[in-house]
Amino acid sequence: MTDPVDRIEARIAADGRGTVTVAGRSEELAGWEPEVTKRVIVARLVDLAHERGRPVELALDQEAGGAEVLRVHPSGVVEPLTGAAPPSPAAGPAAPTPARRAPTVQDLLTARPAAPEPPAAQGWRGRVARATGLRLSPGAAEVRHRAAIQQVRRSFSAPRTVVVINPKGGAQKTTATLLLAATFGVHRGGYVLAWDNNETRGTLGWRAGSTSHNRTAVDLLTDLNRFGDTGLQRVGDLDRYVRDQADSQFDVLASDEDAAASSTIDDLAFRRLHATLARFYRVIVVDTGNNMRASNWTAAVDTADQLVIVSTEREDTAASAAWLIDGLREKGHERKVQNAVTVLAAPALNSDPALAKRLHAHFDQLTRSVLHVPYDPALVGGGPIEFGALAPATREAWLQVAASVAQGM
Structure with missing residues (x-):
């Protein structure tokens, strides 16, 4: 019989508020940006998977982004089990290809990859990272901490x-x-x-x-x-x-x-x-x-x-x-x-x-x-x-x- 905590349900509202249900018990999360709330949920499940010593599955319903199922491993690897459907072919004759715009320096700068997320520095992940040199992803509390700092540092008009x-x-x-x-x-x-x-x-x-x-x-x-x-x-x-x-x-x-x-x-x-x-x-x-x-x-x-x-x-x-x-x-x-x-x-x-x-x-x-x-x-x-x-x-x-x-x- 499958243990009930192996399958976790979560929902993220359009305003970023989240609900995570584990073994029939629900926990409310404060409203951040929806993507930050998702990161907090996934980080918490990495901790849960680590505690149990095996992957857990996350059924995530996002009001602004649809539903998806993820397998979260104790190592921090997140494996998507569902993906977006391929786009439908366009009906009718193909539209003419517009003339290509010459790229600018701003295009070059915008295309730069985002800086890699710093490894865990807090909790058991931080201790393991410092002791072994491994780049472990941060846990839920640290993700929430970093997200809060980013919010405080945001630019105002x-x-x-x-x-x-x-x-x-x-x-x-x-x-x-x-x-x-x-x-x-x-x-x-x-x-x-x-x-x-x-x-x-x-x-x-x-x-x-x-x-x-x-x-x-x-x-x-x-x-x-x-x-x-x-x-x-x-x-x-x-x-x-x-x-x-x-x-x-x-x-x-x-x-x-x-x-x-x-x-x-x-x-x-x-x-x-x-x-x-x-x-x-x-x-x-x-x-x-x-x-x-x-x-x-x-x-x-x-x-x-x-x-x-x-x-x-x-x-x-x-x-x-x-x-x-x-x-x-x-x-x-x-x-x-x-x-x-x-x-x-x-x-x-x-x-x-x-x-x-x-x-x-x-x-x-x-x-x-x-x-x-x-x-x-x-x-x-x-x-x-x-x-x-x-x-x-x-x-x-x-x-x-x-x-x-x-x-x-």
């Missing part, structure tokens, strides 16, 4: 603005803003800004690394005329206003930190600052305050290319996020909500799996993707966030969040 929202304090908006900016900075190599858009005082400047000055968005706003068409034109000209996070290759623009000040940032001030900052940064990640009726808050949402709705896996924080979504939909931002990324953060080492599942199901019906990030003791103290001090699982989770954000932009 213009500067992009990410706005992190939840009207409740303690929802980890500032943490999310800094970790998204750090992830984009590390993998894109700079020209990334984390901006605290609180109308008075936020804590993003305090949670960032040390700096040689304490200037804020208010100071930049005061001197904004210096950045006119004939004024300061280089990103280095912003150094006296932003705080360089050298290790993670991004900058921070803090909100007002003067306890005696009475100035606020309104919608006009936000739009003026944003117009200038977008000249210097490719990705701007905006931290928002808790007042969704504040004019600078609504201006940030209006400007957003991508919303990130962040919440801890708690009833009160998640209810605040759900209430926020209801309000955004009523105000005409339904398309931005549908394209939003929801981030659910574990509030403790041992969280409630039933609650997490219920929250995931709710937000999955409202936003484009819902991702979980784990609890990390390095974030508990409330002090400056050191990206390199985070657990590898935490950095990987935020890489997947950043990839989903990039995909929506």
Whole structure:
């Protein structure tokens, strides 16, 4: 009798979401590009074949590419068992052959073969590759990791603005803003800004690394005329206003930190600052305050290319996020909500799996993707966030969040 796991069924929807069924149990995969989802599925089956010591067969149904059956071997070899039908002969007389176009240098460059995929560097495959010199293909986790990096590094046609929202304090908006900016900075190599858009005082400047000055968005706003068409034109000209996070290759623009000040940032001030900052940064990640009726808050949402709705896996924080979504939909931002990324953060080492599942199901019906990030003791103290001090699982989770954000932009 054939073991039920020898035949695996999988489906890839047009939006890249996948479902893999092994021995009657189904697993959902987040939506990447369909071809990347296919690579993740095949890599997982290579691992399964390796564990069982024999090939497995994959029956793959692709909404955008038809059905196929593959035999996946423990060595990583993938053998197609079905192929495309040959094209039908054209009816009627043959059309005249068009004149051949002389190839150009662009044709020569386009015809270059793709660089070979680097061998496995993680997991048992990486250990075997390093020990033996064999070029083993990467496993599912490594394929997913590499695909996420490619997504984060993708080119945008213009500067992009990410706005992190939840009207409740303690929802980890500032943490999310800094970790998204750090992830984009590390993998894109700079020209990334984390901006605290609180109308008075936020804590993003305090949670960032040390700096040689304490200037804020208010100071930049005061001197904004210096950045006119004939004024300061280089990103280095912003150094006296932003705080360089050298290790993670991004900058921070803090909100007002003067306890005696009475100035606020309104919608006009936000739009003026944003117009200038977008000249210097490719990705701007905006931290928002808790007042969704504040004019600078609504201006940030209006400007957003991508919303990130962040919440801890708690009833009160998640209810605040759900209430926020209801309000955004009523105000005409339904398309931005549908394209939003929801981030659910574990509030403790041992969280409630039933609650997490219920929250995931709710937000999955409202936003484009819902991702979980784990609890990390390095974030508990409330002090400056050191990206390199985070657990590898935490950095990987935020890489997947950043990839989903990039995909929506």
